[in-house]
Amino acid sequence: MSILLFVAGVLIVLIGIAVSIALHEVGHLVPAKLFGVRAPQYMIGFGPTLWSKKKGETEYGIKAIPLGGYVAMIGMYPPAKGKGDVGATDLGASAAATTRPTTTGVFQQLADDARRASAEQLQPGDENRMFYQLPVYKRIIIMLGGPLMNLIIAFVLLAILISGVGTYQNTVRLSEVHQCVVPAGEQTERAEAGDVSCASGDPEAPAYAAGLLPGDTITEYDGVAVAEWDWMRLTELIRATAGETVPVTYERDGQTRTTSITPMLTERPELDAIGRPATGADGEVKMIEVGFVGMGPEQRLMTLPITEVPGKVGENIKAVADVVLDLPARMVAVGRAAFTDAPRDVNGPISVVGVGRIAGEVSAMEEIPLQDRASTLVGLIASLNIALFVFNLIPLLPLDGGHVAGALWETLRRGVAKLFKRKDPGPVDIAKLLPVTYVVAGLLLTMGVLLIYADIVKPVQLF
Structure with missing residues (x-):
């Protein structure tokens, strides 16, 4: 019976994580469609596609690795400056306009390849439906829609716990x-x-x-x-x-x-x-x-009054933010704990494996009332959504906060140009930041692998 309860707890939290990720991407998709941006794909997970179905102009699907998700939007990268540059978005131009490289530099080639791949998705009618053409405030709304959805999920779940069920x-x-x-x-x-x-x-x-x-x-x-x-x-x-x-x-x-x-x-x-x-x-x-x-x-x-919920959410956000701000040092500590006899920090970062293990242990504690175990699992999912909210606001690509930072930088750059009566510098070309994006993505992947390993060989002991 304990094994079944353990598995049930793991499954509940995994489903909660999947739903949270799905709703996070909905937070991006809905405002993108409202603002007229064409979104050819809405995917949960990465890697090979397990299932997909096209509805309207968007393909909805599930991929093999359930560790995230994405919404593909047309025109994420603006065209390179100069007539005929890679990624030109004149849909009536010849194919050569999307294939001629501007330089042989490695970093520039990465940007050109990204623009080329983006240009290949363009279709007749997309001329005025590209992401980079939107006003800055609309781009920020789209990129903040995902984290905001996680915050809403956390608020609702905590409101149910704090003001409904009781804690x-x-x-x-x-x-x-x-x-x-x-x-x-x-x-x-x-x-x-x-x-x-x-x-x-x-x-x-x-x-x-x-x-x-x-x-x-x-x-x-x-x-x-x-x-x-x-x-x-x-x-x-x-x-x-x-x-x-x-x-x-x-x-x-x-x-x-x-x-x-x-x-x-x-x-x-x-x-x-x-x-x-x-x-x-x-x-x-x-x-x-x-x-x-x-x-x-x-x-x-x-139970507490509903007016206490915002304060509780704020406390949780601050607690997660403190961990994120100290993340490099905490990851070093995780590595030390994984490969030495050093203890694991109970308040430190953990992976999906660690979260699932905790959920299973809670569910298997038959000496604890079922309501309390259910409340703990709901609280765990709420905490995960707060972590997703805070983590995605980090101002580094490919995270949502990186796109917001780029949009704010564009506003500042254009404002300075207008103030000094200079030529409009145009949209920020985030394709040029792809090397940084790859480095950050690599670090995130390495961090995830380390956390999973640590959660297997030296799990956090809460009980």
Whole structure:
């Protein structure tokens, strides 16, 4: 039964990924068609075509390698400058206009080959239906349509979880109040030795000194009201007030009480945007000195107002963006973990294989209620869509962000030319950036292979 549940979890997430990719490409296709650009192909996957069907002027299909997708649009590359250059788009001209090279340089030849391939797709009637001819804002809308679709998917799924089904939240109702503060460096040693009691010389915990008890519900800290689910906000306030004596309002047995508390400056784990201990590229938890009072939250399954969803989405976006900004160092750490005894960072990047493994493990945990397992899988798919949203905004070709960056550069270049009354430089020729595109694509492929290998030999251990 566990094996069947494991397989079911993997399949659910793989289907979720496939649907997310398909809708991402729909996000490109729909505005392209609305703006009149001819799109001859809409494909999910890469490699050999397994199935396709032509409807109207577009061929819709599925390819063998389900690791992405694409929408082919006419006129992605503008014609080279100069009469008769490769890629000329005068459909009434002779075939020679699309075959004469302009230079023998390797990089230029790559650009010429791309223009030639693009020109071969042109048909009578395409003269005014090419992508590069669109106003910049329309091109940006088309390229942002894919990532925006992933963001919408993530928002809808998280809204269902957070405001519909409910998720486990750390609440401001206290589950524990520690009597003393143990230095972070000694906590692991004492836990391994089985010693959880306070030792002589351990300072009294501020929460215990303030008279707080398990079961108390904090309602206000330093004049700032906190909602029942706002443990993260309360933690931020505590961490920011080290050494300050601040008022605290709480409820006990239905009565509102007040006290004062002085957070102690001590070394604690740095937290990321969603409240997890932040890790560096080496997988080690980052430590910082912040305010600490020595109390823990009670966790409860609850639904939140729909107005809380944008904030939760934003927190997830920031958490993913932090990983992406540190991606080179984190990939080095993944490689080190894959080929040495170094630990794998639980907050680091993982491949589709790693995601599938986690989904299978969650599904196979029969001791966990079915609703919780289903919610975890939905949350996993939502997180994947946020990752797709952030990753595709990286301003490098062939990613969507690279096309947006090219369009913005064209706007700037044309604006400067107009300001100084110079000749219009025309559209940005992204064909000239194909060498960079190939390098980036190669790096992405290498990164994917490394992550898959690491997820096989040294998987992330979440449980």
